[in-house]
Amino acid sequence: MSEEKPEVPATDPPPVHWRVKARSHGSRLWRAHWRLVAAWAAVVVLALTTAVQLLPDRAPSHRPESYATYAVVVGIPGLRWGDVDPRNTPTLWELADTGAVASLSVDSASTVTCPLDGWLTLSAGAAASAGTRVGDNGCSGVSPETVEQAPDTASAYVNQLELIANNNRTDEPGVEIGSLPGAVRCATAIGPGAAWGAASPTGRVDRYAATVPEDPDALSALLTECLLSMVDLGRLPEDGSERAEAVAAADAVLARIVAARPVDSLLMVAGLSDVSASPHLHAVIAQGGGFDGGWLTAAGTGREGYLRLIDLAPTVVSALDRPMPSPFAGVPAAVLEGRDSDMASVVAQLTDVDAEAAAQQDAIMRLLTVVAIAGLLLFVAATPILHRIRRGAGQAARRVPTIWTFRAVVSAATALALALPAATLVDFIPWWRASHPMVALMASTVLIVLVLTALVLVAPRRRSPMGLMITVSLVGVVVVGADVLTGARLQFDGIAGYSALNSAGNAGLGPLGLGVFATSLMMAAGCAAQGVTRAYRPLVIVAAGCVGIWIVGSPYLGDDPAGAVGLTVAVCLAAGMAPGGWLTFARLAWASFAGLGLLVALAVADLARDESQRGALGSFVADVFGGAGAGRIRETLEADVLATVGNPLTVLLLGSIVFAWVVLLRPSGGLKRSFGLYPSARAGFVGAIIATLLGGLLGGQGLVPVGAAAAITMPLAVIMAQRVLARAHVRDGRAEPTDLAVQARPESIEAAGGVTVESRG
Template sequence: MTAKKAPAETTKPHWRLRAARHGRRLARDHWRLVAAWAVVAVIAVVTASQLLPGRAPSETPTGRADYAIVVGIPGLRWGDVDREATPTLWELASTGSVGSLSVESAASTTCPLDGWLTLSAGSPATSDGRLVDGACPPVEPESVEQASENASAYVNQLELIANTNRQNQPGVEIGSLPGSVRCATGVGPGGAWAAASPTGRVDRYSPVLPEDPDALADLLSECVMTIVDLGQLPAEDADRDRALELADAELARIVESRPDESLLMVAGLSDVTAAPHLHAVIAHGGGFDGGWLTASGTGREGYLRLVDLAPTVVAALDRPMPRPFTGVAAAVVDGKSDDIPAVVAQLADVDAEAAAQQDAIMRFLSILTVAGLALFIAASPVLHRIRRGAGTHHQKPPTVWTFRAVVSAAVAVSLTLPAATLVDFVPWWRAEHSMIALMAATVVIVLTLTALVLMAPKRRSPMGLMITVSLVGVVVVAADVLTGSRLQFDGIAGYNALNSAGNAGLGPLGFGVFAASLMMAACCAAQGLQRHHRAVLIVLAGCFGIWIVGSPYLGDDPAGAVGLTVGVCLAAGMARGGWLTFARFAWASFAGLGLLVALSIADLTRDEAQRGALGGFMADLFGGAGGGRVRETLEADVLATVGNPLTVLLLGSILFAWVVLLRPSGGLKRAFGLYPSARAGFVGAVVATLLGGMLGGQGFVPVGAAAVITMPLALIMAQRSLARAQVRDGGLEPADLEVSAQPESIDAADGVTVESRG
C-alpha cells in the first residue's frame, strides 16, 4: 500500500501581506473616490493657506494721542444728528471719522448699563438688568459713592457683577479698559461704571462736568483717559429733542476744553428701548480726521462693534492691548463724501434698513413656512391620484392644469429665498408700510423667476428643471458673495447688522441656499454622465463651493466649508449608486476633519487680531477655555433652532417625506432608483447644511433653508416619475400629464436602464 500524503499545512499570509492586498483592492475598486477626496483636500489646503487671513482695513491711523476722551450718549442715532439742532455733532461728523455702531453685548437688549460694562471689558458683558415697560432704566447716580477725602469714588455692586460675568462668560474681565491706562476719570454715573476697576474703584470722579472752563480742562487732562456720560436719550420725540440739545451743548464745552493731541470718541453706547438700532459713532483726533470707521472684526467699511471701542482707545494711547479684549482697534478707510448731509442721510438710512429687516425677517419666514406646508398638503392627493389613475379603481387622474399648477407652485416656493436675496435691490424699508412693500416686491421677483425657469429648455425633464432651479440659487448667492455680500448684509435672506456687524460673508440662510443648490445642480447634471465621470463633476463643483464658503474674503464660514466638504465627499461616493453607509460617512467625515485641521492651523498662524472665529475657538481650546466656547455654540444652536420658523418647515418636510413621498404611492423611492446622482445630491445637501449649521452655532437654520430648496424639487421628481410610470404602463397618455412618452436616459452610457416600481 502506498501511504497517503499528508495534506499540506496551510498558513495564513503575513499581516503586512494582507494589508498590502487590501490596499491594492481598495485602490483598484475605489480609486476615483480616493482621487476625488484628494482633490478636495488639495483645494482645501490651498484655500486655507492663501485665503484664511481676515480682512485687513485698507488704511490705519498713523497718529497717536496723548489723551483719550470717550463720550457716551446712550440711544444716539444718526437720525438725531442735525445741522441746526446738534451743531457740535454735525461739525465733528464733518471733520472726523464716522460709522455705524452695533451695540451688541451679552444681554438680549443692550441697555445703558450693559453698554458701559461692555466698554469697560472690551468684550460682551451684561448687568442682568430688566426692561421696565419696554424701556431701559437709566444708570442710577446713587450707585456711585464719592470718597470724601479725595476725588476718587466707588461703584456699588460692580465687583459682584464683574464676578458674575467672569463666571458665566469665561474671558470677560470688566475693568480691562481702565486697567490698561492705569489712571482713568469717570464723569457721570455711566462714566464711573466704565472707568472703575474690577473692585469698583474709580481713580477720579465728577458727577457732572465743571462749569468753569479751566476746571473742565484740568479734569479732562488729569488722567490719560476720561469717560463721560452725557445722559440717556428719552424714547419720546419731544423729550428727546430737548435732551439732544443739552447733550450737544455739553459736548461743545468738552471740545473747547479738550487737551491738545487728544482723541475724542462720541458713541451711542446702547439702545434705550426693546427695539434695537444701529447707533452713531464719531472719532476725532489721534489720526481719525476723516473717512469711514471700520475694523477687521467687521470686515465692512463704516461699521464698528461696541467691543471695538476699548481697543481703539488703547491703541491710540499706544498702550499694551489687554488679552481679554475680543474687539479690535478701529481704522480709517477713505471714501467718505464731502457732502455731509448725504453722509448723515446714508447712515440714517442704514439704521432704518437694519431696523426694518429685524422687524420683518421672522414674519417673512413665517409666511414662507405656511406656503411650504400648504404646498405639501395640496400635493399629497395629487400624487395619490397619479398613482391610482391607471389602476383597478379607475380613479380619474389629475388634469394637465393641476399637474402644471403643482410644478409651478413647487418651483415658486423653491425660488423664494433666492428672490428674497434679490429683493434688497428695491428699497422696500423706506415705504410707509414696509412689510407690504417687501412682500409685493418678493412676489413680483418670484413670479418673474418662476416664469423664466418654466420657459427654460428641458423644462419637462425632471433633471433639467431641477438643474435650472438650483442654478438660480447658486448664481444669485455666489454673485452676491463675489461682489462683497452686499445683499446678504441687512438682507431678508441674509443677516442683520444689529447683531452681526462682525459677519461679512454668508449668513445661515445664504449658506443653506447655496450649499443645497450647489449639491442639487452638480449631482443632477452628473446624472447625464457616465458613472465613472460623475464624481469628477461633483468634486469640481464642490471645490468651487468650498472656496466660496470657506474663504474669509468671500463666504467667511469655516464651519460651512467643513460641512460642505463632508457633503461633497458623500455625494461623490453615492453618485454611482448605493445609499448612505457608515463607511462612506466615515471617509467623508475624515475629509471634513482634514479641512478643519488645515483651516485651524492656517488661522492660528495669523496675528491674534486677524484671527477668525475658528482660530479664536482653537486658541481658547488650547488655552483651557474651549469648554465655554463649546457651550456657547450649543446654546446658540438651540436658540437659533427654537426661534426660527424654518424649524417648523423642516419638521413638516420630514413628515411629508416620510408619510407621503417615501411611501409606495409617493414616487420618491422610484425617482431615487431612476436617478442615483440626484439621490446623492439630496443626501449631500442635507449633511452639508446640517453639519455646517451645528458646527457654526446656527442650529437647524441652514438645513431649514435647504429644505425650502430641496423638498419642492423632491416633489417635482416624485410627481413626474409617477406620471412617466403610468405613461409607460399604457394607462395614461403623455398629453394627460405633460410628460414625454419615453423616459430620460438613465444610465445609457452603461447600457442599462433600471426603473424601480416600489
C-alpha cells in the same frame, strides 16, 4: 484507431502565499475605487489650497500713525445718526465732518443692550451684561445713587460692581470688567454711567465728578488728571419732541467738553446702547489722535463704516499706545479713505442704513413665516395628487389628475424653491423707504419670485426632471455665490442674510445664505452628474464641491469655516453615493476624516494670522488653548438653541420630515423610485442635508441652514416624485396621452441605466 492519452493524476494546486492573496485583493479594491479615492484626495487638496490664505488682507485700511496723549470717551446712550443735524447739534456735526464716522452695533451679552450693559461692555472690551431687564418704558438710565463719592477725596465707589463683575466672569468666560481702565492705570469718570465704565473690578473709580463742571478751567483740569476720561451725557428719550431737546442739550454740554479737551487728545462720541426693545444702529465719531476723516472700520467687521461696541476699548488703548489687555474681544479701529466730502450725504447714508437694519429685524421673520406656511400648504396639496397618480391603474382605477393640475404643482413647487433666492435679490429694491415697508417687501418678493419662476419654466429641458432641478438650483448658486464674490452686500442687512444690529462682525455668509448656497450647489452638482457616465459622476460632484468649499471657507469670501467643514463632508458622501449605493459606515468615516482635515488646516492657517485679522475659527481655537474652550462650546450650543427655537423654518423642517416619511418615501410617494432611477440626484439630496445640518450646528446657527435647505429640496422632491410616477403610468399604458404625455416625455428608462426597481442601493 486513435491512441488513448494516458490519464494524468489530479494534483492539488500549488499553495498561494497569504501576502499574494492580500496584494491581489488590494489591487481589486484599488481598481474598483480609485476614482472615489481620487475624488476625496481632490477635496482635501482644494481645501488645503483654501487654507493657504493667498488673498490680500480683508480690510484694506490703515491705522492712525500718530498717537494721542489723552483720550476722552463721551457716551450718549441711544444716539443715532438721525439725531445729528447741523442746526440742532452743531457740535456733533462739526466733529463728524472733521473726524472719522461709522454706524455702531451695540451688541452685548444681554438680549437688549441697555445703558448699563453698554458701559460695562465698554469697560470690558468684550460683550458683558448687567442683568437688567427692559421695562414697559424701555431701558432705564444709570442711577446716580449707584455711585458713592468718597469723603474728602476725588475718588468714588460703584455699588454692586464687584458682584456683577464676578457674575460676568462666571457666565461669560474671558470677560473681565475693568480691563479698559486697568490698561491705562488711571481713569476719570463724569456722570454715573461713566463711573461704571471707568471703575476697577472692585468698583473703585480713580477720579469722579457727578456732573460736567461749569467752569472751563475746572473741566480742563479734570480731563487732564488721567490719561482716560469717560463722560456720561445721559440716556436719550426713545422718540418725540423730548428726544430732540435732549439731543440739543447733550450737544451743548459736548461743546464745552470740546473746548476744554486736552491738546493732542482723542475724542470719541458714541451712542453706547439702545433705549428700548427695538434695536438700532447708533452713531460713533472719532476725532483726533490720527482719526481725521474717512470711515471707521475694524478687522472684526470687514466693512467700511461699521464698528462694534467691543471695538471701542481696543481703539482707545491703541490710540494711547498702551499694551493691549488679553481679555479684549474687539480690535482697534482703522480708517478707510473715500468718504464723501458732503457731510449731509454721509449722514443721510448712515441714517438710511439704520432704517434698513431696524426694518429688517421684523421683516425677516414675517417673510420666513410666509415661506413656511407656503411649504406646508404645498405638502398638503401634493399628497392627494401623488396618491391619485399611483392609484390610477387597475380595475378600480381613479381618474388621474389633469395636465393642468400637474403644471400647477410644478409651478408652485418651483416658486417655493426660488423664494429664498428671490428674498436675497429683494434688497436691490429699497423697500424699507416706503411708507408701508412690509407691503413693499412682500410685493417686491412676490414679483421677483414670479419673474424667476417664469424664466425657469421656459428654460430649455424644463420638462426633464434633472433639467428643471438643475435650473432651479443654479439660481440659488448664482445669486448667493455672486453676492459673496462681490463683497456679500446682499447678505449684510439683507432679508435672507444677517442683521448689522447683532452681526456687524460677520462679513461673509449668513445662516440662510449658507443654506441656500450649499443646498443649491449640491443639488445642481448631483443632478448634473446624472447626465454623465457612472465612472465620472464623483468627479463632477467634487469639481463643483471644491469651488463651493473655497467660496464658503475662505475668510475673504464666505468666512464660514463650520459651513466649509459641513460642505466637505457632504461632497465626500455625495461623491461616494453618486455611482449608486447608500450611505455606509466606511463612506461616512472617510467623509468625516476629510472634514476633520479641512477643519485642522483652516484652524492652523487662521492661527498663523495676526490676532486682529483672525476669523471665527482661529479665535475659537485660541480660546480653547487659552482655557476658555468650555465657555465657547457652551456659547455655541446656546446659540444653536436660540437660533432654532422660534424660527419659522424649524416648523417647515419638521413638516418636511413628516411629509417625506408619511408620503414621499412610501411606495405610492415616488421618491424611492426616483432615487433608484437617479442615484446622483439622491446623492445631491443627502449632501444638501448633511452640509447644512453640520454647518449650522458647528457654527452656532442651529437648524436655520437645514431649514433653508428644506425650503428648496422638498419642492424639488415633489416635482421629481410626480414626474417619475407619471412616467411609470405611461409605460404601463394606463394613462391617457393627453393627461401625462408631457410628464412621460422627458427621460427614458434607458437614459437612467435601465433601472426599473424601487431602489438601486
